[in-house]
Amino acid sequence: MTPIDITPDVGSAIPLREDYQRFLLLGGRRAPHTLYVHERGYRSDTINTDALGLRYSHCAGKRFSLAERGGAARINLLVGGSTALGIGASSDEHTVASYLSMLTGEIWLNLAGCGLNATQELLMFLSHQHRLGQIGHVVVLSGLNTLAQEGLGEILSGDQEPEGARPYQRFLNSFNEGVQLAKPGRASFWQRLGQSLAPRRSAPAPWAWPLSAPEKRLLRAADCIGRTLCQWERLLADSHTSLTFILQPLLPWCREQLPVGEQAMLSALDRQPGNFDRLLEGVYDSELHSTFFRRIKSQAQSVPCYDMNGMLSSSPVFNEHLFIDRLHFNDLGNNALAKVITAKLGLAQEKYANRKVTPFKLV
Numbered sequence: 578m579t580p581i582d583i584t585p586d587v588g589s590a591i592p593l594r595e596d597y598q599r600f601l602l603l604g605g606r607r608a609p610h611t612l613y614v615h616e617r618g619y620r621s622d623t624i625n626t627d628a629l630g631l632r633y634s635h636c637a638g639k640r641f642s643l644a645e646r647g648g649a650a651r652i653n654l655l656v657g658g659s660t661a662l663g664i665g666a667s668s669d670e671h672t673v674a675s676y677l678s679m680l681t682g683e684i685w686l687n688l689a690g691c692g693l694n695a696t697q698e699l700l701m702f703l704s705h706q707h708r709l710g711q712i713g714h715v716v717v718l719s720g721l722n723t724l725a726q727e728g729l730g731e732i733l734s735g736d737q738e739p740e741g742a743r744p745y746q747r748f749l750n751s752f753n754e755g756v757q758l759a760k761p762g763r764a765s766f767w768q769r770l771g772q773s774l775a776p777r778r779s780a781p782a783p784w785a786w787p788l789s790a791p792e793k794r795l796l797r798a799a800d801c802i803g804r805t806l807c808q809w810e811r812l813l814a815d816s817h818t819s820l821t822f823i824l825q826p827l828l829p830w831c832r833e834q835l836p837v838g839e840q841a842m843l844s845a846l847d848r849q850p851g852n853f854d855r856l857l858e859g860v861y862d863s864e865l866h867s868t869f870f871r872r873i874k875s876q877a878q879s880v881p882c883y884d885m886n887g888m889l890s891s892s893p894v895f896n897e898h899l900f901i902d903r904l905h906f907n908d909l910g911n912n913a914l915a916k917v918i919t920a921k922l923g924l925a926q927e928k929y930a931n932r933k934v935t936p937f938k939l940v
Contacts, residue, residue, distance in 0.1 A: 593901070596623035597664055601691060614690040614701065625669055629705070632662055632687045635670045636678035643686055643705055651711040653677070653685045656698050657719040660825045661689035665905035673718065676915030681924045683713065694723040695805040702812075712818045715809070716918060718885070720824045720873070721857070721904055724798040728788045728856035791859035795869045803876020810880050821922060822882045824870050826914075828903040829861035830886040838898035846902060854903065888917050 593601075603616045615630040625633050627644035634641055634655075641647060655661050655674040663672030674687040690701060698719060788794065806822050813820055828835075828843065835843065846854065860866075866886065874882040889895060892913040899910030906914065919925050 593665065593905075594623050596621040600624055601664075614693075623666075623668055624663075630690075632672065632674075632689070633669045634672060634674035634678055634685055634687045636675070636684045637682075640669065641678075641684050641686060643688065643708055646684075646686070646708075646710075649684050649710070651683070651713050652709065653681075653683055653714040654688045654702075654709075654712060654716070655685050656702065656715060656717045657689045657825065658693050658698075658722040659689070659691040660721075660904055660906065661718045662687060662691060663689075663911060664691065665901045665907055666911055667908050671908040671911055673911045673915045673918075676912050677716075677919065677924070680915055680919045683924075689718075692722060694726045695719060695802045696723075699805050699808055699812075702809075712813075712816065714922070714924065715813065715818055715820045716922075717806070717809070717820070717822045718825050718914075718918075719822070720798075720802060720869075721827060723802050724794060724860065724869070725853055725856040727794040727798045728858070731788055731794075788856075788858060791862075791865060792868075795860060795865055796872060799869050799872035800876055802873050803878075806873075806877040806880040806882075810878075820880055822873070822877060822880055823888075823918065824873065824882070824884045824886065825904065826885045826889055826900075827857075827861075827866070828900050830863065830866040831889055831900075836896060836898045839900050842900070842902065857903075883921060885914065885917065888921060889913065891920075892917055 600616060600619055600621070603619075615626050615632070617626060617628055617630045619626040619630075625640075627633065627642035629642070629644045631643050633645075639647070641649070641652075646652060655677065661673060663669070663674070666672045669675060672687060674685040674689075677685040688698075688701060688705070690697070693701065698717065802822070806820075809820055828839070832839075860869075870882070870884045870886075894909055894913050897909060899906055899913060901907050901910075
């Protein structure tokens with residue numbers, strides 16, 4: 578598979594393709610009593626989902642998903658949020674899961690969902706555990722949603738005045754990684770008349786509501802991630818499945834110098850930040866990043882934890898344009914992530930899907 582570099586136009590604040598925009602916005606149709614993932618049976622040239630709403634990955638010219646495993650005796654799982662899902666890839670063949678399948682010769686299923694935090698990732702696994710057979714590896718490529726949702730939780734629990742309810746609800750409905758709502762169309766005559774007659778109220782914008790210090794949010798998020806990883810380990814303890822956590826890259830944590838294309842993209846995002854960016858307010862400092870990862874590692878106990886923000890620099894293409902925003906990648910970036918994961922965990926040496934897997938020791 579040859580990576581296709583999706584480079585946004587210079588100055589563009591919405592680098593995602595229309596397929597992704599429509600896909601994410603359809604997420605508003607959700608049942609409150611279920612763990613919503615994505616639109617089921619979504620079809621496009623860019624992204625496609627199965628009957629469970631999970632994205633397909635490709636291995637040896639065939640597509641696989643949780644609902645369409647075929648007769649595979651053993652599978653591997655890539656767990657996480659939109660980065661693991663592959664938001665930004667030109668097609669299903671160019672996600673991290675598909676590249677892992679190509680590099681290892683084994684099937685890697687995409688068990689990822691936009692906006693899911695650490696607890697929700699585990700709940701998704703529990704919801705579908707009965708559909709899984711033998712699992713070789715579970716790689717959790719995650720961390721930033723849990724951190725962002727610490728800010729979201731503060732807004733949710735805050736004492737808001739009644740007049741602030743409407744913009745607050747719009748904020749919650751628009752919480753998606755990487756998507757910015759399109760500008761509304763022109764209102765009808767009756768809508769404009771109703772707006773002109775309605776009483777004027779000054780409701781604060783949701784992003785103007787104060788968040789706690791970033792250190793506190795980072796600490797709570799790290800503890801949540803660490804506790805959840807311990808739960809993962811207990812769930813998988815009786816199997817021969819190996820579990821690894823990898824803190825996903827965040828552009829300010831990952832790079833000291835930006836390629837030209839990423840500089841233009843970041844300038845556009847700074848001019849027009851999304852709600853997800855606002856929830857990460859104050860966390861871009863490198864020292865906070867180091868503290869965050871160390872806390873995760875200490876709380877995760879014996880679960881192997883690695884930081885892709887440092888590991889990605891080992892890629893030969895690290896100086897190329899890889900990011901399409903602060904946390905999503907183009908095809909070249911997804912390929913780089915998969916190669917670093919494969920090399921770090923020694924997965925390329927595993928050629929036989931049916932052989933017994935023993936827990937590996939990582940340096």
